[in-house]
Amino acid sequence: MLQCPKSSVNRLSVHHLLQLSAQFHQVRAKSGRPPFKNRYDNKDDNGDGYTRKRNENQEDRLQLYKSRGQHLLTNPRILDSIVRSSGVGPGETVLEIGPGTGNLTLKLLEVAKKVIAVEVDKRMVEVLNKRVSERGFGDKLTIICEDALKTDFPDFDLVVANIPYGISSPLIAKLVFGGYQFRNATLLLQKEFANRLLANPGDSEFNRLAVNVKLVAEIDHIMNVSKRDFVPIPKVDSSVVKIRLRSEVPNLDLNEWWAFTKTCFGKKNKTLGATFRQKKKVAELLNLSKLTSLDENIEKHDSCNRSDDEEDEWEDSGTGVKSFKEKVVGILRNAGLEDKRPSKLSNEELMHLLSLFNEAGICFHDESRPVDINASFAAS
Template sequence: MEKVKAKKHLGQHFLTDLSIAEQIAQAVKGHNEVSKVLEIGPGMGVLTDFLLKGNLDLHLIDIDKESIAYLHKKYPELGDKIIEGDFLKMHLQEAFPDKFAIVGNFPYNISSQIFFKVLDVKDQVTEVVCMLQKEVAERIASPKGNKDYGILSVLLQAYYDIEYLFTVPPHVFDPPPRVNSGVIRLTRNTTEKLDCNEKLFKQVVKAGFGNRRKTLRNCMKPFNLPEEFNSNPILDLRAEQLDVAEFIFLTQTIEASRGNN
């Protein structure tokens, strides 16, 4: 079969190193409690080949018509499990009403959007094993107090245990990207619901990181914190110094103040 040509506007960089593809596939099988797996952006199926060796109910989604045609020829047995479409527009609760895992070599330009969509269906997605830009991978896995720690770090760490697995150099891709890639694994933790208003929690986290150099005292002004809370030392910190539990505490305080008004 004729190879699929990588398309710049889709952010395609096809992995060519089989040993790395095998490592990624094994990372899914080792920690996945369910058999259903959705691979995002399979391209020409380098990772797919290894996923199919496991006892998995594998589904593929790709926005690229050329890749879809290639995959249908390569894996005729998958039939309608090969989906032509945009993952970001996919109705996951309808397509996968049960629990499932996600795996893939994520396009750099939409990786953050993919994770925000995962958060929308976090009770279904038990695990994510993915390769993305190293800088973004490090940010997601970063602990508090690190300059890489940010909005996605907090929101994802609230619901997932996150491990940075390994770094992948540019030369194992066609075409090679200009930066290193990183492989991470997210495993759903036991938190079913945060002990606060989850919508407000997101707003507080985003506001906290809105200006990283400012203290929370300044960043939280729009929330009209109660005057008696102004002396709390947490407000003298910056957002990057707070872990998930401390952001929950801050959200609870704002919630309580609104209830008293």
């Protein structure tokens, strides 16, 4: 270890200081430690302009963006379990959404006939192509470099994917209501989201998302996955679920169903009677159903400015609003559902109530407005 002479530093000669500096760098060089860097230099050793302060995949040295849901599953045991759980066979085509650098893709290519990978990040596509080519699977992989929510999927037999958290709800809506025919979808989802998807009537997590998906599909929980199995490590754990389309689905107007469940689950723990007594809701249904000529007496602007929590009686008998509200509440009362909460009702009970409303000429879907499926799938 170098030591300075006992004399003060300001009394050292320039020659002596240079000698000490040379000795210091000689010792540092022998230790194998890298030379000092300018703390204000943001360039790395190659001068490519990227800073060292970043989350990287150690294998491919890519900057991963948590905001885009880019968390790569790296545990080979979990990857193998997902592939086995999917039941993929040698004659099947698998759709993978968000393959990233290909950890799951390579496992799928070992057993599937073909994999269709949809990846929006071109950097990931380059790494994926390279890894697949090195393993000799290039002829079995088709990559679609597009946004999965905006592109049409070619025919496929199965879906196996580690879905970016931010697009879980709209992507599931696209799969189960998009007209695609597939055997099952094995999806890695945020654990909290998976719990809402799996929830049943009476569960605290039961919501509009579960109601809509379970109308056309069955959902099973496969396993939980620790956040420590990802790079970079997310804030929450994940779960694997399997979704299977039902062979028979109810014959109803989906647009009407989505609008109806959106109304019921706007405040899922509120009784249906309280929800349908709201002045704003009564006026909205009256305008949609067009049962009376109230266009000059019930103005949409005024009704939309009313509070959702207003439930007191309207005495405006001259316009027929009061009688219409009584008709709505009467349907709930006759069905024995006036004091029921939507979070406690099964799909069969909800479908029965919707049919009673429709038979009475009460509609929920505004045909003049485009259908917002994503809003209908919000897990309220």
